[in-house]
Amino acid sequence: MANERDEDVAARAERLRLDTLREYRIMDTAPEPAFDRVTKMVAELFGVPIALVSLVDDCRQWFKSAYGLDTSETPREMSFCQYVIAEERPVMVSDVLGDPRFRDNVLVTGDLHIRFYAGVPLRAYNGAILGSLCVIDREERGPLTTVELERLEDFAGIIMAEADLRRIGAERDEARRALERALDFSGIATWQYDARTDRLRTQGAGAELWGSGFETMLATGNGFFGLVHPDDRAALRAILEESIANGTPYAAEYRVLNPERGVRWNAVRGDWDVRSDDAMLTGVSIDITEQKSRQENANLLMRELHHRMRNLFATVSAIISLTRHAARDVDDYVERISSRLDALNRAQNVLLGANFMTGSMHALMREVEAAFSRIRWSGPDLLLPENALVAMALLFNELATNAAKHGALTSEGGRVEVRWSQDPEDSEPRLFRLTWAESGGKDVVVAPDRTSFGTLLMERSVRNNLGGTIERRWEPTGLVVDIALPARWREA
Template sequence: MFEPGMPANESLRQNALDSLYILDSMASEKLDRITRLTASYFGVPIALISLVDRDRQWFLSRYGLDAQQTTRNISFCGHAILRKETFVVLDTGIDIRFADNPLVKGEPYIRFYAGQPLLSLDGLPLGTLCIIDSQPRAFTEEQAVELRDFAALVEEYLHGIERDMYTKNLQSDLQRSETLFEQTFAQAAVGMALVSLDGYPLRVNSRLCELLGYSEHELLARTFKEVTHPDDLASELELLRQLLANEISTYSIEKRYFRFDGLIVWVELTVALNRLPDGSPHHLISVIVDISERKLAETNLRTLQHELEDRVISRTKELNSVVNKLNLEIESRVNAQHQLNAEKERLRAITDNMPALISQVGPDEVYLFANSAYQRWFGIDELSLKKMTLRQFMGETAYQVAKPMIERALQGQTVSFENELQAKNGVLSIHTTLVPCETQGFYILSMDIGELKRLQLRLEYEVTHDMLTGLPNRRAFLHQLEVAREDCLTKGQNMAVLFIDLDGFKQINDTMGHDFGDAVLKTFAKLLSGCIHNTGFVARLAGDEFTAVLWQLSDPRAQVQRFCEQVLAQLAALKRIGEQAVRLSASIGAAIYTGDNTTITMLLAEADGAMYRAKSAGRGQYSIN
């Protein structure tokens, strides 16, 4: 007896069968009708719809047979699914493959077998429609065609189940993606909005509605200009113009909004531009952080400074007016000192409970006052800090960055800047404002802006990179290409622009699924990055379209040819991705820039044309313009 072998695509075939969820299911009257008609039409005692599982064949419908299943190693259908045409055994008794098979020697005493493979939508064999007789018999080509017609009815039933399962899976994936986006957008701790190019909000989250005091419906009916303080509008419109003109990739600004109740709220606004795949702007992404408390703290600090100075002047006048009355003078001094101490305690309570570094430095740059945030952030108490200079506290590197601003503050100017300081829990990004004292030195107010910096970096990365492969996207590619062209023009060097397109990628996506298609794209991106080394860079434009730039070329055509052949050779050597066997190739078009006045638009057009010439020549070809 010959046991049936395994199809080359067994794992895919088994996955397709499992995805139908029909193994060990209840009988179907529609399928039972087909097996009855098949047995009657061909005049045989047994007709079966057999599904070939991992180690068994299970009968989805059966006529003339009591058994529900048999082991796969003795099954006739295991042999039938290895073929695309009808598998026929006219007389098992004289066929060396089956003469000693238990199903021939015993029940149901098979002497004749004809099985037509049942294929999935992707052409994978799931099982067979077969007819069985206990006597040898002839079987004509016309009868084989008729058996295929009956099998087509069964395939139509199985294909309907496949389509239903595919639709359910797509709906489930879409629902999960939409739920994740909605939760992220709705539960963000900062205000977020998607804004159209004409200034109307497309989406707003609950935090932004809460911040501005509007309902979502009310906020969507207003442009950002309507809720912006007029004194802040011109500067933001200029930044927006630069963003739309691609002069900047994002911008941040401190501005004022009008709340629904007419009050003003200070915010820090960060804006990035979302573009369509063709590069045209689509909408704005805005992140709004409430900084009203910080602004209030700055105002209170200035107010307290002036109040303290006014009180000293007032007390001095009072003491001069009663200098001839010793007792009253002493009493006034005591009262003044008591009130001054009370003010200091109040100032201390306020500054110690603010989430910021607040201190005063003398003209010799030695600390005179520091709130408790220094202890929390750096583990340095006020007593130790009063023995230190700014240079000793900040460290030489940070001090040299801040020194020009310190000199301006000592000259009476209010200045702000950003720097980094080493804290107990790591390096902090700090926004610092130096406010001059009228008497001596200056005040320091420092806020931790690390979270804002991380958000800005993340937005900048997402704007310039492809999220699937991690390669630069079209926008970053065009910018880097222009920089490379200008550098080559300045230095009199050569470079090349390449368009690279995976052959047959749409078919891979359609037949193997988008997840596997994504795995192919990531593998290809890694392969290209390995081939480019340090001689240029690679980017993904869209879909299966990739680009590369080779620069500082001494022998352009030979070097481009070597690169193309290396890419194609490594693709041809790639046999598997994960558990899936693959056969990949690409079409490559290249345009060489020799330092003339050719623009990047012309270079891209030349490379694109060369790529299409390579694709017209067949799979795995390249063309150099």
């Protein structure tokens, strides 16, 4: 069990080491003077023919710098540096022929003819050993002194400091590229403005905000104002001048003339970045056209709702007033008012289920059918504006209420069939035609001897509100109502 745990620890350490080596993005890169100067200096200082910066991955050792050696890499199993990694400390061999680890190595027995080796770890920022800085001699020599070994470790530190500069620079460049891509995708541009020279620098989604070729226009503040909508230039200049004069934050919303996308709204926010004796106005710009559109739609919707509420209250007030004159007593008044308010509620349910301004004929008929279950209907689905929907809802409510009190719906076998259609588009005049046909009532229906408020309400809804005609016939089978209106509604 102890051996298994040790193997797991070793495997995790090796994974960390290899991951760290990849972080440096240094393997197989071109020679660099900063590393070559160190190996040359080390070789001369220690009086050896070969000095190497050796980096070891999972299968090979690769030389970032090789003074005195033409080979760029060797297999890992041949390398001396693997023992520096394994032992995590400097390794020095002054008699390779007497060391069983090295005496049969091809680097000893072959043309390279290694007889002396000293290598110190190249430690990364997190302690992982990536390889070694080593000195090699083809002649036998005594071991390095403690001072010499410390000096070699100092050079290894210089090597890793240079490698860390490369790593940090690569990470910085990658982060900058990622930020630029994120800005491009987000529709945001960053900018910096020097008020003293009028110079302007931008990054990010400039083409999306200002259009192609924006770089030329946005090289200066004056050039930027050439992209601003003429109606917004004076106000935007005044805001910028106030910010420059007082050192206050800069914030505005303005329109731009984007050559590809037309007039767009931008929001800009900036503040002063003070550095010693100069100050730069630094900020961001973002396209807010969609937000502006939603805001305008919301304002339009609020105005429409306000208009509709006024119409609704006026309708309710008229119903209350006129029903009062037609009611026989308080109970009858409450019943009639409740029924007509239910009809208005059905119309509002349909409008709320859509866009507040139009409603579906089918949706309205489903509401009517839910209140009066033996009504059947058929016809094309049409989109009715709010006033027409309310008028139709009141019309159907009066017809259904009368049928429930005096007509077909007084008996279990009674039925109401509602059918409608629109004339072909080339008809003149083109009409919407609806028929309400009752059948199966328990009594023979006859024309009433007086005109009720409900009848007046139906005629007002059809003639005054919808601009049509209504005709009622008391057939032996039941009441038949024919309605004709101008065909103004489009299909849903």
